[in-house]
Amino acid sequence: xxxxxxxxxxxxxxxxxxxxxxxxxxxxxxxxxxxxxxxxxxxxxxxxxxxxxxxxxxxxxxxxxxxxxxxxxxxxxxxxxxxxxxxxxxxxxxxxxxxxxxxxxxxxxxxxxxxxxxxxxxxxxxxxxxxxxxxxxxxxxxxxxxxxxxxxxxxxxxxxxxxxxxxxxxxxxxxxxxxxxxxxxxxxxxxxxxxxxxxxxxxxxxxxxxxxxxxxxxxxxxxxxxxxxxxxxxxxxxxxxxxxxxxxxxxxxxxxxxxxxxxxxxxxxxxxxxxxxxxxxxxxxxxxxxxxxxxxxxxxxxx
Amino acid sequence: xxxxxxxxxxxxxxxxxxxxxxxxxxxxxxxxxxxxxxxxxxxxxxxxxxxxxxxxxxxxxxxxxxxxxxxxxxxxxxxxxxxxxxxxxxxxxxxxxxxxxxxxxxxxxxxxxxxxxxxxxxxxxxxxxxxxxxxxxxxxxxxxxxxxxxxxxxxxxxxxxxxxxxxxxxxxxxxxxxxxxxxxxxxxxxxxxxxxxxxxxxxxxxxxxxxxxxxxxxxxxxxxxxxxxxxxxxxxxxxxxxxxxxxxxxxxxxxxxxxxxxxxxxxxxxxxxxxxxxxxxxxxxxxxxxxxxxxxxxxxxxx
Numbered sequence: 099x100x101x102x103x104x105x106x107x108x109x110x111x112x113x114x115x116x117x118x119x120x121x122x123x124x125x126x127x128x129x130x131x132x133x134x135x136x137x138x139x140x141x142x143x144x145x146x147x148x149x150x151x152x153x154x155x156x157x158x159x160x161x162x163x164x165x166x167x168x169x170x171x172x173x174x175x176x177x178x179x180x181x182x183x184x185x186x187x188x189x190x191x192x193x194x195x196x197x198x199x200x201x202x203x204x205x206x207x208x209x210x211x212x213x214x215x216x217x218x219x220x221x222x223x224x225x226x227x228x229x230x231x232x233x234x235x236x237x238x239x240x241x242x243x244x245x246x247x248x249x250x251x252x253x254x255x256x257x258x259x260x261x262x263x264x265x266x267x268x269x270x271x272x273x274x275x276x277x278x279x280x281x282x283x284x285x286x287x288x289x290x291x292x293x294x295x296x297x298x299x300x301x302x303x304x305x306x307x308x309x310x311x312x313x314x315x316x317x318x319x320x321x322x323x324x325x326x327x328x329x330x331x332x333x334x335x336x337x338x339x340x341x342x343x344x345x346x347x348x349x350x351x352x353x354x355x356x357x358x359x360x361x362x363x364x365x366x367x368x369x370x371x372x373x374x375x376x377x378x379x380x381x382x383x384x385x386x387x388x389x390x391x392x393x394x395x396x397x398x399x400x401x
Numbered sequence: 402x403x404x405x406x407x408x409x410x411x412x413x414x415x416x417x418x419x420x421x422x423x424x425x426x427x428x429x430x431x432x433x434x435x436x437x438x439x440x441x442x443x444x445x446x447x448x449x450x451x452x453x454x455x456x457x458x459x460x461x462x463x464x465x466x467x468x469x470x471x472x473x474x475x476x477x478x479x480x481x482x483x484x485x486x487x488x489x490x491x492x493x494x495x496x497x498x499x500x501x502x503x504x505x506x507x508x509x510x511x512x513x514x515x516x517x518x519x520x521x522x523x524x525x526x527x528x529x530x531x532x533x534x535x536x537x538x539x540x541x542x543x544x545x546x547x548x549x550x551x552x553x554x555x556x557x558x559x560x561x562x563x564x565x566x567x568x569x570x571x572x573x574x575x576x577x578x579x580x581x582x583x584x585x586x587x588x589x590x591x592x593x594x595x596x597x598x599x600x601x602x603x604x605x606x607x608x609x610x611x612x613x614x615x616x617x618x619x620x621x622x623x624x625x626x627x628x629x630x631x632x633x634x635x636x637x638x639x640x641x642x643x644x645x646x647x648x649x650x651x652x653x654x655x656x657x658x659x660x661x662x663x664x665x666x667x668x669x670x671x672x673x674x675x676x677x678x679x680x681x682x683x684x685x686x687x688x689x690x691x692x693x694x695x696x697x698x699x700x701x702x703x704x
């Protein structure tokens with residue numbers, strides 16, 4: 099039995115619940131996960147049950163250990179809504195706005211909102227950013243933190259605070275086009291092919307040329323039609339095109355001193371390869387930093 | 402009984418078959434349509450049956466009247482493949498490459514291919530363009546012909562020839578995002594709402610600002626989330642965003658002497674409204690010009 103548990107840290111997204119038992123220095127003592135994502139649960143009782151299912155044993159063995167959660171669990175359709183904190187924000191600001199569910203003995207980190215030309219939001223990534231800054235303090239002065247995914251985030255950090263960010267629906271567009279669009283017709287069935295680096299790079303390089311995304315996407319079809327790319331290259335070409343457009347836009351304003359990629363290693367590798375086509379080499383790559391961020395926020399809260 | 406029928410003109414797209422019986426001056430004597438689109442039919446016999454179903458009576462009453470078809474009927478998965486004609490091309494070039502199905506007494510107009518940075522293709526629109534130029538010869542010198550739709554086409558016409566064109570997957574992206582994406586969640590069910598002009602214009606104006614499409618799309622969600630747009634405005638905002646991005650890109654290279662919209666009147670009106678936000682006012686609007694184009698091509702073929 100683990101004796102020095104100090105925090106139950108929950109990375110509670112739309113589709114997955116990842117739970118970490120953290121020790122006296124924030125180290126991961128144990129972890130579990132379940133499919134009880136926030137979008138699959140309806141009503142507070144369902145969330146309480148999902149927490150009990152994944153972390154009930156830990157709570158029994160470590161009575162009184164605090165629970166801190168981040169992610170879609172705090173959305174309008176989550177356990178309880180934790181209103182967004184505005185940018186610029188640092189760990190202290192997020193901690194100050196953390197929602198306390200006293201009856202459940204649990205706390206929910208707020209998401210972050212950036213009100214630019216259009217409002218933008220994140221939930222969960224703000225905690226990963228806090229974790230990244232804790233583990234790599236050199237990023238705090240001036241950095242761009244990129245969190246690839248269904249809704250990829252590009253966050254600017256200056257003097258320890260997130261000063262702004264932009265969401266790109268890159269992962270969702272890929273899934274939609276891969277599964278439901280005319281572009282899918284020339285491709286092999288999903289999941290059956292190994293990644294094709296040449297196809298991916300061709301897509302990134304196409305995105306470096308002028309051209310609207312809605313136009314360039316059609317080349318997935320025509321390059322297949324004219325057999326300039328093989329069917330098994332087309333999914334990676336599509337991926338390269340979408341990621342390339344995202345990067346091309348974000349690099350328009352110039353680069354900050356440092357750039358880091360945070361998230362699933364395979365996906366971060368794809369972004370690193372795409373960035374290299376734009377002349378950005380070897381960015382720092384970090385795997386999920388949510389547990390580190392939750393630990394940092396728990397410290398700020400005095401838990 | 403009609404006695405002076407000269408041509409059975411078929412506008413045979415992916416999802417619909419539109420048949421026109423044309424008279425001695427190319428006037429429409431009768432028309433019929435069916436759901437026997439090229440994508441719904443498999444094998445030559447199915448196409449022959451679909452033709453018989455829609456135009457069998459006409460062929461019985463007017464033995465020997467020629468049949469000329471354009472559209473996806475000539476694709477790889479159509480009745481028989483009519484290889485693309487290359488740009489630049491005029492009506493004579495299209496006529497010269499028309500495919501003759503001698504046994505069926507039918508001919509298929511080739512599609513058009515433009516080999517730019519990426520190859521681009523059209524099938525059916527080339528015939529609509531021929532029809533537009535026949536009806537409005539003033540467009541032949543230097544014009545941009547815009548054909549909105551699932552795969553919108555922007556074609557450049559110079560000295561009577563199509564010199565190049567670009568496809569934008571605007572209509573398909575709208576349908577995918579409207580039906581399957583996270584953006585749909587805040588919207589009312591599809592089909593239940595009247596068009597919202599203010600929402601549409603807000604989308605077009607957002608597209609006039611710098612910003613990647615994949616990023617700006619996320620604002621459909623956030624503007625709904627923060628109640629800056631009502632749920633029933635979001636579909637039109639999304640439509641404006643997509644059409645606006647298409648137009649913003651196409652206008653980057655400057656405008657030709659004339660611009661015309663060809664297609665379904667309601668959709669052309671949306672494009673005209675969007676264009677007005679970019680300072681382009683009152684473009685010529687033409688409804689389906691495929692019958693006029695098929696007539697013109699039949700003349701060029703000496704049918």
